Amino acid sequence: MTLGFLIYKIIFVLIIFAITLLVATYSTYAERKIAAFLQDRIGPDRAGPFGILQPLADAVKMFMKEEMIPSVSNRMLFIIGPGVCMLTACMTGVVIPWGPAMNIGGKVYPLQITDLNIGVLYLFGVVSLGVYGIMIGGWASNNKFSLLGAIRASSQMISYEVAMGISIIALVMTTGTLSLGQIAADQPGMHWNVFIQPLGFLIFIICAFAETNRAPFDLPECETELVGGYHTEYSSMKLGFFLFAEYINMFISSAVISTFYFGGYNMPFIARFVHDPNWLAVLGFVFLFTKISFFIFVFMWVRWTLPRFRYDQLMNLGWKILIPLSILNLLITGGWMMRSEILHFFIK
């Protein structure tokens, strides 16, 4: 590894970090505009043209608000909670392939921070750690509503992780690799995994909604029952971190869904028109972001369309419907892959 390559990696990490934050910031604006559109309102329109500066105004408001730490709280953990939430949200972007490799002056520059050969497991591990930020924050607040919100969040995430993991196993069986770069590269043109794993995709997207605590699974912050959920006691930018982490998670989940099931940076017929690999890389980046934007829109569309589940309904859906369905998906996938052997066994 040369020094130039190291500098390239550092710059690339910073760019991805900046893009993640920018997309998350403007997701808050998009969420308000989409909510307004679905509810036949105008939405934010005061700050700048079409309210385009609204996220900036929100950020200033968040920073300027009074910082309150309850005197009965566990001070250290109270501060660590939102930080852990933000950290785990930002860590997942590392393994996502943002485009095919670029070739400048004879050197290959991959548009992926690191292509771990256990990328899928890394992703799953970081997602399973995401629950700590919420639990620590909720417990350290020393408030019954916060604790209940935190416990709801963690039990929900643990329950849906199982179905998510099994649907990922079925995907890994068909792709034969755990590296996200390889998974994206194996779906050229229209050979997207969603056509091979439709049921797996459905389970995965439902679990992604539950893991990001988005409606209709936003029970941890169910205001009619729990005041504000796990962040009841938080104010100022610490509250901002919790809310912001949700938007980053949404962005990363959309990126993961696009990479796993919708071909990542691949687009059908593009190889016929563009031959230069560098232009292909740039276009791939644009395609991936188009797909990500679409899935972020789906997240918001669902939030403002469906009502929230009741808690027992949530648990029933997770344990009694999604897990059996995902195991069925696993069996079908395994059976299909072994079809010639099975046929041979019965015909002989």
Place this chain on the structure above:
Amino acid sequence: MITTYLFYLLAFLSIMFGLMVVFAKNPVHSVLYLVITFFTIAGQYVLLNAQFLAAVHIIVYAGAIMVLFLFVIMLLNLNKETEPHKSLWLKLSATIASGLLLVVLVGSLKNAGTIPHPANFNTNIGLIENLGKTLFNDFLLPFEVSSILLLAAMVGAVMLGKKSIK
């Protein structure tokens, strides 16, 4: 060279956080220190090029088991008043017993010697492809038997969770 320094750093951190697990007054702090200890041990696995083991270690221990620990401790809301007070004799005998165990462990490991480094050691053995091939070719029966063990534990947990058995 850098891996040696990393090894010593990680070993120091895991021992330090392991001690903090024991010495922390608050049970929730203990659990969180234990989570950090698991991370340092996962770092050791990465140094041994056993990335799959490291990832599974994080997913299973830090991501699932410790969350359940935290869950239970938070719900129990342990504090000074509910803490059971053991008598002095019990504490003394526990200290002596665990000290004797330490002596036995040190004594048995002292003469174990260092394992010679195999000449043709395959450094890629910990990668998922090799691990899978080894598990499903050489150790198929133990692997399947351990999966049945886990299944039995799951069935047992479901039976215990039932309110009444008809």
